[in-house]
Amino acid sequence: MKKESLMNKVMYTVDEVQAKLNRGEKLILAASEDVLMRLPKGEWIAGSIPYFMSENGGEFNTEKIFVTEVPEEIIAVEIKKYDVQSISQVYHDAPKNGLSIIITNSGSKTHLEFALNAPDYKDFAMKPMIGWISGIALQDLGKETPKVFNGQTGENISDGAVVMHLTLSEGNYAEIKIINIFKQGNGDSIKFLEDGFETEEVLINGERKNLAEYLMEKNVDTRLPLVADYFGAMVNISFQKVDQEKKKVHFYAPVFREMEYKLAAPVGDYVTSFNEQMPHNEAEKIFFSCNCILNYLYSELEGKQTGGVVGPITFGEIAYQLLNQTLVYTIIS
Amino acid sequence: MEITKVSNSIWSDLIRGKISCRIEFLGLQFLLIRLKMKISANDQPSVMNECINELKDYLYKIEKNPLIQKDLEKICGIGSMV
Numbered sequence: 001m002k003k004e005s006l007m008n009k010v011m012y013t014v015d016e017v018q019a020k021l022n023r024g025e026k027l028i029l030a031a032s033e034d035v036l037m038r039l040p041k042g043e044w045i046a047g048s049i050p051y052f053m054s055e056n057g058g059e060f061n062t063e064k065i066f067v068t069e070v071p072e073e074i075i076a077v078e079i080k081k082y083d084v085q086s087i088s089q090v091y092h093d094a095p096k097n098g099l100s101i102i103i104t105n106s107g108s109k110t111h112l113e114f115a116l117n118a119p120d121y122k123d124f125a126m127k128p129m130i131g132w133i134s135g136i137a138l139q140d141l142g143k144e145t146p147k148v149f150n151g152q153t154g155e156n157i158s159d160g161a162v163v164m165h166l167t168l169s170e171g172n173y174a175e176i177k178i179i180n181i182f183k184q185g186n187g188d189s190i191k192f193l194e195d196g197f198e199t200e201e202v203l204i205n206g207e208r209k210n211l212a213e214y215l216m217e218k219n220v221d222t223r224l225p226l227v228a229d230y231f232g233a234m235v236n237i238s239f240q241k242v243d244q245e246k247k248k249v250h251f252y253a254p255v256f257r258e259m260e261y262k263l264a265a266p267v268g269d270y271v272t273s274f275n276e277q278m279p280h281n282e283a284e285k286i287f288f289s290c291n292c293i294l295n296y297l298y299s300e301l302e303g304k305q306t307g308g309v310v311g312p313i314t315f316g317e318i319a320y321q322l323l324n325q326t327l328v329y330t331i332i333s
Numbered sequence: 334m335e336i337t338k339v340s341n342s343i344w345s346d347l348i349r350g351k352i353s354c355r356i357e358f359l360g361l362q363f364l365l366i367r368l369k370m371k372i373s374a375n376d377q378p379s380v381m382n383e384c385i386n387e388l389k390d391y392l393y394k395i396e397k398n399p400l401i402q403k404d405l406e407k408i409c410g411i412g413s414m415v
Contacts, residue, residue, distance in 0.1 A: 119367045125360035126394060175400050176359050231362040231369075232355055258370035320363050333400075 010310050011054045011064040014038050021151075026070035026077050028101050028164060028288065030312035032062040032137075033147045037156065039065075044151030045079055045162040047103035047134030051296055051313035058301035058313070062137070066312050068288050073332050074098075076167035079152045083160045084109040091123035095167040099174035099330060101288060102131030104161035105146040106315035114161065115322040116195060116254050125320050128174040130330045131163075132290045133316030138297075146315065172332055174287075176319045179327040180234045181273040181295075184227045185265035192255045197240075199255065200248050212247045223298045225325050226251075226261040237261065238294055238324035252294075252316065253324045270299030274327070275307045282331070283308035289329035290314045335409050336392050343411055344385040348372060352411060358401045364391055 012020070014035060020027060021042035029036065029046035036046050050062045070077060082090055087110050094100045104111045111133055118124060134146040148162045149155065168174060190211070191203040202211045215222065225236035240250040255261065267273050289311040295301065296313045309327065319328040346352045348368045356362050368384040392408075395401055 119363065124367070125364045126391060128360070173398055173400055178359065228366075230366040231350065232357075233359060233362040256370060258373040259366075320360055 009055055010066055010068075011052065011056075011061065012067050013064060017065050017067060020067070020069075026074075026164075027151075028068040028070070029065050029149075029151075030132075030134075031065040033144070033156070035063065035065055036147070036149050039149075039151065041154045042151050043077060043079065044149075045101065045103060045164050046149040046151065047105075047132060047162075047312070047314075048147040049132075049135045049312050049314060050137050051135075051293060053291055053301065053306055053310050053313060055310065057303050057305045058296055060137070060302065066310075068311075070164075070166065071287055071332060073169055073172045074166045075169045078165040078167075079150060080163050080165060081150050081153075081155065081157065081160055082110065082163060084113050087114050087161055088117065088121045090114075090161070090163060091121050091125075091127055091129065093163075094123070094127040094129065094165050096127070097170070097173070098127065098165060098167045099332070100127065100129040100131075100166065101164045102129055102161055102318055103134055103148045103163075104131070105148055105157070105159060106133045106135050107146070108159040110159055110161050111316070111322075112197070114318075115197075115316075118321045128176045128330065129318065129320055130176050130288060130328055131318040132312060132314035133318070133322070135293060135315035138293075168332065174330050174332050176328065176330050178233065178317075178319050178323065179274060179277050179329070180236060180325070181267050181270060181277060182225055182227050182236055182264040182325065183234055184229060184262040187263050190226065190261045190263075191259070192257050192261075195254055195256050197252075197254050198248055198250045210247050211249045212242050212244055215242055215249065216244060220263060221266070223294070224264040224266065226255070227264045228259045228261050235323060236264070236325045238292075253322050270295060270301065271304055271306060278307040278309065285331045285333070286329045287332050289327060290317055291327040292317055292325045294325045295327070336389060336396065336405070339409055339411075341382075341385055343408070344388060345381055347408065348381070348384050348388065354407050354411060356404050356407075358404050360395075361391075361401065361404055364388065
């Protein structure tokens with residue numbers, strides 16, 4: 001099972017994926033729920049999403065399946081389902097030398113639990129984990145529920161996480177990397193009074209203020225995220241909604257009380273910024289990657305290529321922990 | 334790498350972000366920020382000791398991983414200069 005090189009075909013029909021599964025291939029899949037429902041049982045996991053960075057560039061596709069094949073460096077595969085109670089074991093369960101691919105549903109209890117508490121899980125960041133938050137077509141928000149699938153059992157799961165724990169052969173290692181085009185701007189320091197996905201009052205340069213009012217006063221472009229500096233790694237918190245009536249701000253990822261955030265500096269063209277950050281020749285070594293629906297939307301990536309990097313467009317990315325507006329990828333070396 | 338030779342004051346400064354040392358391994362960056370937040374929330378010597386032990390334990394467990402070697406060399410290099 002050799003991984004196809006980048007810009008080769010990554011979007012497959014149901015029949016083609018069925019044939020792959022019948023040959024015993026182990027697959028990580030992304031597609032619309034209706035399409036995934038038509039697949040036979042097998043060694044696969046999947047999440048629902050109809051947006052992709054494919055061989056054709058950014059595209060919305062409700063017919064085809066984005067396929068990531070498990071590469072030859074993998075010597076063992078274990079598929080495991082987690083729920084809100086068991087997700088805290090996910091790092092502990094991972095192989096000593098391996099890579100875990102995780103998919104959980106947007107807005108599910110499991111997603112929220114993982115987002116808030118993953119850094120406190122046993123063996124956090126000890127073993128490489130990458131993945132994504134499944135979603136739906138934006139026009140179906142509020143009508144449909146994002147799903148994850150355990151292909152081994154045929155389960156279609158509304159609240160949980162499916163994980164493919166991959167054991168690597170000796171001498172091979174998986175590295176998780178991120179590309180975030182956003183950096184902290186030079187503006188005010190923002191600190192939160194509580195951990196969570198929403199807030200009212202915050203400390204702006206140490207002074208208590210309502211964040212919704214502050215954002216309005218400063219006429220902030222909330223397509224730009226808040227950015228925290230994680231020892232050199234820039235981590236975004238994307239704005240979901242600024243409710244001026246209730247004076248409340250909602251986020252796509254949790255903010256943390258002891259962290260200092262700043263509004264991101266404006267960026268020019270996403271594709272140019274992305275290509276500047278992508279290390280030369282690294283794209284062709286990528287085993288798995290995914291990018292954020294907000295980057296897809298705000299940077300109008302439909303029909304555009306991002307340096308040869310392909311993958312599902314997601315409602316959140318996981319590189320050890322939940323991230324927003326970030327491309328995550330993994331290389332096996 | 335000589336993790337054992339690095340003094341607790343170096344580990345403490347690393348966790349507090351007082352050492353100018355560009356960490357590149359994403360897992361270590363995420364662990365360090367968690368420990369920094371933990372000490373920010375409760376800056377007690379016992380908490381710092383817990384954080385140092387957790388960091389050292391993490392590094393012992395993954396020190397054979399070639400992807401973290403550069404970071405270990407930087408940290409241990411600072412330790413050996415003191």
